[in-house]
Amino acid sequence: MARFADITGLLERQAIELPSWAFGNSGTRFKVFGTPGTPRTPFEKVRDAATVHEYTGLAPTVAIHIPWDTVDDYSLLSRTAHDHGIALGTVNSNTFQDDEYKFGSLTHTDPVIRRRAIDHHYACIDILSEIGARDLKIWLADGTNYPGQGDIRRRQDLLAESLRAIYDRLGPDQRLVLEYKLFEPAFYHTDVPDWGTSFAHVSALGDRAMVCLDTGHHAPGTNIEFIVAQLLRLGRLGSFDFNSRFYADDDLIVGAADPFQLFRILVEVVNGGGYGNPDVAFMLDQCHNIEAKIPGQIRSVLNVQEMTARALLLDRDALRAAQDSGDVLAASAVFMDAFYTDVRADLAAWRENRGLPGDPMAAFAASGYLDRIATDRVGGRQAGWGA
Numbered sequence: 001m002a003r004f005a006d007i008t009g010l011l012e013r014q015a016i017e018l019p020s021w022a023f024g025n026s027g028t029r030f031k032v033f034g035t036p037g038t039p040r041t042p043f044e045k046v047r048d049a050a051t052v053h054e055y056t057g058l059a060p061t062v063a064i065h066i067p068w069d070t071v072d073d074y075s076l077l078s079r080t081a082h083d084h085g086i087a088l089g090t091v092n093s094n095t096f097q098d099d100e101y102k103f104g105s106l107t108h109t110d111p112v113i114r115r116r117a118i119d120h121h122y123a124c125i126d127i128l129s130e131i132g133a134r135d136l137k138i139w140l141a142d143g144t145n146y147p148g149q150g151d152i153r154r155r156q157d158l159l160a161e162s163l164r165a166i167y168d169r170l171g172p173d174q175r176l177v178l179e180y181k182l183f184e185p186a187f188y189h190t191d192v193p194d195w196g197t198s199f200a201h202v203s204a205l206g207d208r209a210m211v212c213l214d215t216g217h218h219a220p221g222t223n224i225e226f227i228v229a230q231l232l233r234l235g236r237l238g239s240f241d242f243n244s245r246f247y248a249d250d251d252l253i254v255g256a257a258d259p260f261q262l263f264r265i266l267v268e269v270v271n272g273g274g275y276g277n278p279d280v281a282f283m284l285d286q287c288h289n290i291e292a293k294i295p296g297q298i299r300s301v302l303n304v305q306e307m308t309a310r311a312l313l314l315d316r317d318a319l320r321a322a323q324d325s326g327d328v329l330a331a332s333a334v335f336m337d338a339f340y341t342d343v344r345a346d347l348a349a350w351r352e353n354r355g356l357p358g359d360p361m362a363a364f365a366a367s368g369y370l371d372r373i374a375t376d377r378v379g380g381r382q383a384g385w386g387a
């Protein structure tokens with residue numbers, strides 16, 4: 001196995017984008033529990049995201065979601081991020097909470113509604129230009145609940161047309177990233193349900209259109225690392241939305257439900273040249289419904305870092321030799337050795353060498369930040385739904 005000292009240079013390259021909505025209150029359709037100190041504005045969300053970076057050195061950018069993070073002055077939001085040591089990243093569009101999109105947005109049969117949805121994406125591209133970020137991420141709630149409710153084929157054609165209009169509006173340094181999701185809120189069919197559909201659309205658009213893989217958006221038992229390998233092979237893996245799930249789109253802390261799956265995914269990322277590669281953005285897409293949000297995000301980026309370190313430590317030469325000689329058990333042993341390697345002490349020492357706290361969770365807890373925001377911020381709002 002590689003030694004930890006051999007991978008420290010690679011670890012330096014890790015950057016994980018945080019979702020602004022992780023810092024706001026969120027919940028299920030049964031209850032949204034309020035948390036003292038919840039950000040009241042996008043500026044306060046940015047401040048909290050910067051705190052995660054301050055303690056971990058892992059999260060230099062924060063994604064925004066429009067209209068949840070609508071502000072009068074995006075340059076000011078961007079400057080605020082810079083003042084706190086981070087930058088704004090991906091702009092997420094949102095056509096899933098307005099009444100007019102009840103039957104679809106980019107796939108709607110009414111050209112007036114489709115136009116409105118396209119215009120929303122144009123507004124997002126303008127924000128992207130203003131903040132100097134690269135990626136427009138599109139996730140659509142479009143779909144139907146009942147067989148016969150919509151014309152599946154026609155909706156694909158309308159989607160292709162709408163995406164073309166959006167893609168053609170991008171600047172030369174901007175990308176369109178299309179996220180897929182198997183189901184929810186539509187329960188019968190979703191217009192972009194899987195990687196193949198996303199791949200078909202982005203391939204038709206052009207080189208700057210990519211697929212976003214949200215780890216929570218598959219059927220149970222799906223071999224996600226296979227999809228990772230395939231998309232990297234095809235040069236279309238644009239980004240990850242990391243989170244973990246037990247049942248549906250749970251949006252739990254990445255690496256919490258199935259650390260081994262996260263390891264397997266990261267092994268494929270490294271194998272396929274996706275690690276340290278600016279074309280493949282690592283992002284979180286999570287909500288912290290019952291746990292504290294900032295430490296929830298700190299825990300999450302640390303989980304990704306730990307599994308990345310283990311994936312980088314994998315003895316690829318030994319693995320290849322075992323694979324090529326048909327030694328199934330030796331191959332499995334090499335693979336599992338890397339997975340079971342406890343890298344926490346090495347990572348702590350490495351952090352301290354870089355002037356970061358060896359234990360970011362403990363250092364943050366001792367900082368008093370949560371008490372301060374609970375006192376200073378009164379009247380926080382929900383992260384997204386209804387915000």
Ligand code: LRH
Pocket residue numbers: 021092139179181214241249285
């Ligand atoms: C959809 C999704 C998508 C949205 C986010 C809030 O389930 O994963 O990425 O933008 O949740």
Ligand code: MN
Pocket residue numbers: 139179214241285
């Ligand atoms: Mn997502």
Ligand code: MN
Pocket residue numbers: 181214216217249285
């Ligand atoms: Mn999701």
